[in-house]
Amino acid sequence: MTLTLTNIAKTFPGGTKALLPTDLEIAKGEILSLLGPSGCGKSTLLRIIAGLETPDPGASIVFDGDDVTHQSVESRKIGMVFQSYALFPNMSVRSNIGYGLKMQKLPKAEIAARVDEVIGLCQLAPYADRAVTALSGGQKQRVALARAMAPRPRVLLLDEPLSALDAALRNHLRDELALLLRQFGITAIFVTHDQDEAMAIADRVAVMSQGQVAQIGTPEALYRNPATGFVARFVGDAMPLEGRIERAHMHLPGGVLTLPQAGDGQQVLVRAEDISIDPQGPITGRVETVTFLGTHYRIALSGVMAGPLFMLHAGLSAPKPGDEVRLSIPPEALLVLPMEMAA
Amino acid sequence: MMRLITRHVPLAVTLLACAFLLIPIIQSILAGLTVNYFRGLSSGLTLKWIVQVWELYSDSIFLSIWLALTCLAATLVIGVPAAYVLARNPGRITRVLEEFISLPLAIPGLALALALLQLYGTVQGFRTSWTFILVGHVLYTLPFMVRSVLSVLAAIDLRTLEEGAASLGAGPARRFVDVVVPNAMPGILAGALTVVTLSIGEFNLTWMLHTPYLKTLPVGLADSYASMRLEVASAYTLVFFVMIVPLLMAMQWASARAQRIMQ
Ligand SMILES: Nc1ncnc2c1ncn2[C@@H]1O[C@H](COP(=O)(O)OP(=O)(O)OP(=O)(O)O)[C@@H](O)[C@H]1O
Numbered sequence A: 001m002t003l004t005l006t007n008i009a010k011t012f013p014g015g016t017k018a019l020l021p022t023d024l025e026i027a028k029g030e031i032l033s034l035l036g037p038s039g040c041g042k043s044t045l046l047r048i049i050a051g052l053e054t055p056d057p058g059a060s061i062v063f064d065g066d067d068v069t070h071q072s073v074e075s076r077k078i079g080m081v082f083q084s085y086a087l088f089p090n091m092s093v094r095s096n097i098g099y100g101l102k103m104q105k106l107p108k109a110e111i112a113a114r115v116d117e118v119i120g121l122c123q124l125a126p127y128a129d130r131a132v133t134a135l136s137g138g139q140k141q142r143v144a145l146a147r148a149m150a151p152r153p154r155v156l157l158l159d160e161p162l163s164a165l166d167a168a169l170r171n172h173l174r175d176e177l178a179l180l181l182r183q184f185g186i187t188a189i190f191v192t193h194d195q196d197e198a199m200a201i202a203d204r205v206a207v208m209s210q211g212q213v214a215q216i217g218t219p220e221a222l223y224r225n226p227a228t229g230f231v232a233r234f235v236g237d238a239m240p241l242e243g244r245i246e247r248a249h250m251h252l253p254g255g256v257l258t259l260p261q262a263g264d265g266q267q268v269l270v271r272a273e274d275i276s277i278d279p280q281g282p283i284t285g286r287v288e289t290v291t292f293l294g295t296h297y298r299i300a301l302s303g304v305m306a307g308p309l310f311m312l313h314a315g316l317s318a319p320k321p322g323d324e325v326r327l328s329i330p331p332e333a334l335l336v337l338p339m340e341m342a343a
Numbered sequence B: 001m002m003r004l005i006t007r008h009v010p011l012a013v014t015l016l017a018c019a020f021l022l023i024p025i026i027q028s029i030l031a032g033l034t035v036n037y038f039r040g041l042s043s044g045l046t047l048k049w050i051v052q053v054w055e056l057y058s059d060s061i062f063l064s065i066w067l068a069l070t071c072l073a074a075t076l077v078i079g080v081p082a083a084y085v086l087a088r089n090p091g092r093i094t095r096v097l098e099e100f101i102s103l104p105l106a107i108p109g110l111a112l113a114l115a116l117l118q119l120y121g122t123v124q125g126f127r128t129s130w131t132f133i134l135v136g137h138v139l140y141t142l143p144f145m146v147r148s149v150l151s152v153l154a155a156i157d158l159r160t161l162e163e164g165a166a167s168l169g170a171g172p173a174r175r176f177v178d179v180v181v182p183n184a185m186p187g188i189l190a191g192a193l194t195v196v197t198l199s200i201g202e203f204n205l206t207w208m209l210h211t212p213y214l215k216t217l218p219v220g221l222a223d224s225y226a227s228m229r230l231e232v233a234s235a236y237t238l239v240f241f242v243m244i245v246p247l248l249m250a251m252q253w254a255s256a257r258a259q260r261i262m263q
């Protein structure tokens, strides 16, 4: 199903502009992630698509040619997975999953067959007859997904579905969820504030900031060509360099860097993985701390600029704290982007 | 010596207090079972006073049960949706409304009855009908039902549960039946037992509203002490006890259960 959103905005009573006018198009079978920091309006946008929140006048939400802007939640045929799962504590796992089918007034036998099918897909067979209160967080999460998917919704909406889980389980379920969503072949919108999660699950990511979509694109495009400093910082943790720019050169306390293009009046950002130790490098820094992270070391450097600068080092050994090191950054790895208004 | 005092004095006080509460009850029960109370237990034990109570006052017993059940039905029909609306719209207006519903708790039953009499006392068919007492009982017990259901509903994330049901295609009525009521059940149960117990035991208000043909259990009790042999009145107390104590115990159990849900 194709989803077309036009001019979606939300002003809450009291005047909070949670969402500025936004247009968005999601293709059939596409998984789109809404990524952004807390309070940027991700949930608001998702809840407007679901019908749980009314957008400001002038909005239009179209599901495959069917204008649902003024339809109630229950008639939109959507599936929703909540952060807290919202499983019905008064029903078993099976009844939870079958609830949407029961609402469609399907024959009992068909409900049972389809519930079993989803239970199989989500690997819930051992828990099917338990009370939902007797499940672990990960199991609850899968029941919530199964319950949303069983009625075969037109679009699946997920609001931070993994954030209630601990880190190890979250990473595991993240990959599992990405696989399941593709198996179902469903159009899905996935809200998260975790860039790794967005990258792992989504075909395209919409990075949001202060009620607006800052940039939308594939994870790779966002990483390689961020449109704003905000996107660069949020996707791939780019660090702004603090120095003086003169045409295609940046003067830092630790040396002079060559930029890929003239950057007067703009900002320059760099990612930790693009900085390398190089005896011939143009800048010098002092090693402050070294953290071993398994596949690489994370090194905090001082003296390059006023604040600390972090780099990732992938050798078999790392310099010691206190060492002076020479560094290089390939010009094409430096992100020259327009200055932003102070937020 | 000091230790002995600090250990035994509180125990003795507790036992004395228990005795103070229990002895009149035991005495009253015994009085209802003895042939002649003034001659004491030596006159023998009998059930004839209880039979007599049944013959004289069975109407009161049935009226009380009927009132309690209709009162329960009314408080369920009004109270559960009211608690739901209050739980779904937390805010200043609902807080005021909640206080408003609780107002009858702060007013003595007597005053409430007088107000009812002033308002409706002249409406002929109504004044002499059992529904007049019912209105009083509903006014008096409704806050207990609303509060009990509300406290359970406030403890669960009702809004998200309902949003989940709505996303699965459930309209407002289905959500109320499938999600709200089952999850409020511990509160409804505790509230229901409180309402029945209070309705059966209510005296102040009922005494003001009753007519000679409409005596409830406690009003009949007062009447029996005023106009019957002490043995009959005592037997009446025993009957009253047998009806109210299991209710009280069930009420304790239900509210303990509701309390557990809320944690
Ligand atoms: N019911 C409401 N009434 C008033 N303001 C609201 C309401 N819901 C959200 N907001 C405000 O709208 C803005 C966006 O909220 P939203 O929940 O969409 O953020 P979010 O991106 O989902 O954040 P989070 O990651 O914390 O969930 C916030 O400033 C929030 O305070």
Ligand SMILES: [Mg+2]
Residues within 6 Å of the ligand: A042, A043, A044, A159
């Ligand atoms: Mg949110």
